[in-house]
Amino acid sequence: MTTVSTSAVPSNAECRATLTDGRTLTITASRRPRANRADVKCTVPNAPAIAEHMQQVVRLARHTEPRLDSRDQVVLSMDITPSATERDWELAAVLADRMVRGLHPARPGMITTAQGHSDAWHTGRVTGAVRTTAPGDGEGTLQITHLGALLGHADPSAAISTVRAWFPLHSGGINDTLGWVEVSVFPLEAPAATEEDSIAVPGLDLTAQQEVKQTLTAARHFDGKGLSRWRSVVRFGQPRFQGGSYQLALVMADRLARGREFVPRGRIIASGCSSAWHAGRVDTVDGRESKLELIFNQVNSGDRVLLPKDWQDHLPPGFAAGLREKGASLACIDKIGMI
Structure with a gap:
């Protein structure tokens, strides 16, 4: 060398x-x-x-x-x-x-x-x-x-893997939509000294950047093969948002970019956060009813919808069947890596 x-x-x-x-x-x-x-x-x-x-x-x-x-x-x-x-x-x-x-x-x-x-x-x-x-x-x-x-x-772009996942941006108004988070990874020749130094999150304030870095670091710790091996850039289609319900979409985009998940025919649409990503756990988030309505209205054929396990018994009547009729699939999960 x-x-x-x-x-x-x-x-x-x-x-x-x-x-x-x-x-x-x-x-x-x-x-x-x-x-x-x-x-x-x-x-x-x-x-x-x-x-x-x-x-x-x-x-x-x-x-x-x-x-x-x-x-x-x-x-x-x-x-x-x-x-x-x-x-x-x-x-x-x-x-x-x-x-x-x-x-x-x-x-x-x-x-x-x-x-x-x-x-x-x-x-x-x-x-x-x-x-x-x-x-x-x-x-x-x-x-x-x-x-x-x-x-x-x-x-060098031939060596970069880039994946987007979508999450509901909900504020209770006419501007509610599905926002995207994109993760691009590039393999490192030698391990990074610290995982957070290898992650860039342009466009977000420092507090939000730190939350993104901590989420990715913990979730990669869970899969056992992610730490210190990648340079990563995380971008958001809409950098102004509140709350942590984007986290599951972020983690899924990262896992797809690193080859840790099967690629869906359409989009990954996810809502969920966690206080223990290092254990792979998926926790519930607020705004269930409004987010379910938003997802249902904007889902397309081939999309894969991932929701917290806690939502499973509270889905509106016909929600899962309606998604299937539109050609989309649904999973309510309490852990990543078991989807």
Whole structure:
């Protein structure tokens, strides 16, 4: 196995991007011992929202890296502030992050300029170009559609397993619907030091992120083959919600993505939480009547509906038969892995 010596890894790196008004933006990345700080920190002059977006881009782009090393913190900064709508600096941020960690070549005197953005950084997909000017090598430009192309590799998205599951978003109004949670997993070359470091949950507040990470960590502990083996990205179609009834859908999407469950013909639709995911237990949730009505109205042929065991004796008359008539199946469960 080839490793990068510590002497070959720079403590600082720069990557440039050209803004639409012609100005040159420089993103500087520096590396320092993490010391219980965040893995990535970003600063942009007078633009905290752009800094937060840059942090999310960098974290998601790391998803397709086969090794997870969280010993260092990478700090990224912009020297000028782009407009809120500009995004072609995203690839430059990703490259600066990789350069300072020794994952992308950066020789002394080399100038790297990158233009590109992505709506799916966690898959490694990007539309962009990288231009380098290096002493003795002149100038070269590389057009890329995925991050693997930077090193002449195959598209990394082929190694990513992504699954969605649905859960009822209920607030008692006309906007009630089935929301989705999506889990993408990428196999790690070496075990992660901590499971939570390997899970990214963009778009949620810190409390909700922590709940998602703890749910996945505990549920993977139950199946005995999930811990420390995956990088994971969890995304929600609607990031604004309350309560924990999404948890069963999250756990099922994760188990399907890791090959721990049979894939249904349609969607997995689930409602349930747990105070003991490490034991595989499924607990009941509030809002039973409204959620059952919502599920019944939106279920399609091939869908698999999973509900807490406690709901089984309280289903409306004809509920199960109605689902069967629509071509859907139903299971009321008190434990995952027995579905």
